Amino acid sequence: MNAMNENNELQALRAALKVSPDNIPLLKVFATACVENWALGEAKSAFDKILELDAQDKDALIGLVQVLFQMGKSSEASVRIDALMSKYPKDPAVLLASAKIKSSEGDHRLAHEQYLEARSIDAAIQDGALEKELADAGFRVSSVSPSSDKNVLNTSAGWVQRDDDDDDEDEDEESxxxxxxxxxxxxxxxxxxxxxxxxxxxxxxxxxxxxxxxxxxxxxxxxxxxxxxxxxxxxxxxxxxxxxxxxxxxxxxxxxxxxxxxxxxxxxxxxxxxxxxxxxxxxxxxxxxxxxxxxxxxxxxxxxxxxxxxxxxxxxxxxxxxxxxxxxxxxxxxxxxxxxxxxxxxxxxxxxxxxxxxVPTPDEAARLEILKVLVKGVPVDKLDFKTLAKKTNNFSGADLQSMFDLAKEASLTRAMKENRVIPITTNDLLKQAKGIVPSSKAWFESAKNYALYSNQSGLYDPILAFLGIKK
Ligand SMILES: Nc1ncnc2c1ncn2[C@@H]1O[C@H](COP(=O)(O)OP(=O)(O)O)[C@@H](O)[C@H]1O
Ligand SMILES: [Mg+2]
The missing domain is CATH 3.40.50.300 (P-loop containing nucleotide triphosphate hydrolases)
Incomplete structure (x- = not known):
């Protein structure tokens, strides 16, 4: 992989994240790619973001430790890896991470033990740099692989996605x-x-x-x-x-x-x-x-x-x-x-x-149908669906849903004060619609580029047609 490709890959992933910023698997792929390219700050933000979404995500916890370690924040990395070790003592990725940190701290004996254990659980684990470090300190590991910087990076990047098997007790209970x-x-x-x-x-x-x-x-x-x-x-x-x-x-x-x-x-x-x-x-x-x-x-x-x-x-x-x-x-x-x-x-x-x-954003006729679905179970006045559909150009179904949610909230606040149910009116909804920025905007911006410049055999022609762009 040359530098050019790496940049392209990161760029593509960044664009994808703009589209789905909360996509944890995608964030993981991105973070891994950042680590590979030594974009450590970005990798750290991505792991932080995952942990914001799911504080217990093991891959992200391990990834974060690795990044902190590579950034030279070894004491934070050390504290975090110890916590992970006590929670997942048999996890090969955790063991590997711990081994690296222990080795850097000079505890080669423990590092050696943890590394061997990681490898006995997952034979695919191999870290040339760590093996060399351990060998230099007198702790040999059999079948040492030729190590190079690239090798080290690859192994490290593997930390993030190589999954674990924390249920070793029921290993032989079949699927x-x-x-x-x-x-x-x-x-x-x-x-x-x-x-x-x-x-x-x-x-x-x-x-x-x-x-x-x-x-x-x-x-x-x-x-x-x-x-x-x-x-x-x-x-x-x-x-x-x-x-x-x-x-x-x-x-x-x-x-x-x-x-x-x-x-x-x-x-x-x-x-x-x-x-x-x-x-x-x-x-x-x-x-x-x-x-x-x-x-x-x-x-x-x-x-x-x-x-x-x-x-x-x-x-x-x-x-x-x-x-x-x-x-x-x-x-x-x-x-x-x-x-x-x-x-x-x-x-x-x-x-x-x-x-x-x-599946594009709905046109006016489709918005009318969606509004009729969304109105179910909402206390409303007789609504002017036609006007609502007309005034919500570019709204997705989810945007229409938020329009209802916001109007419901506003109405509820008033209802509590006045101690009665206040039906939602067409104007209430229109008022909320004004404050909503269509959520598909960013998606179309990047989709347009794929459709124009990476449109294998016209696959994305429907996007161009929808945007009214002639090839
Ligand atoms: N055609 C539709 N009819 C009714 N509600 C819709 C429609 N499209 C979207 N919504 C609303 O938006 C929400 C998100 O839609 P979703 O199917 O998760 O979108 P996507 O999978 O395309 O990202 C739905 O849960 C629903 O409330
Ligand atoms: Mg979906």
Missing amino acids: AEDIEDLLDVENPQINFTDVGGMENIKEEIRLKIIYPSKNPEIYKAYGKKSGGGVLLYGPPGCGKTLVSRATAGEIKSNFISIGLHQILDMYVGNSEKNLHEIFELARNNTPSVLFIDEIDALAANRTDMRQSASRTLINQLLAEMDGDVSSNDGVLILGATNAPWYIDSAFRRPGRFDRIIF
């Missing part, structure tokens, strides 16, 4: 239980009537999975298979997740959602097998929908996929989507993302995500 953990079988109670507009997307889902299940003979007669892959992409807050969840209600129970965090947690160990079993579950319960939200974080188009486990996992996902292992007839794989440009192009080959649908 049946694990699979349950990985699945999100919450059975959403919503259906398409809870989603305003999005008619083309609803129809696509019906065509691929709902109609075929109702008329299997007709589909067979035309030699058509049901299921397949549909990828939804677009600005945040425009209903991708909502419509996917609502699909669950439409097709009743056979909806399986793979949580992104769970997938990322599968880096080590049984991950490929677990992924296979999730697909098997979907295949054994057709017609079914397998939903993967924020798929960009999993199917990442990163050239330096050093973490071989994640590359293997991607390959496994591709193989499962191809139906190499068993037929996917009747299984609809629904993916959603705000950042399609990070998805490996291999996912777009025929038989994988063969329908890629842009």
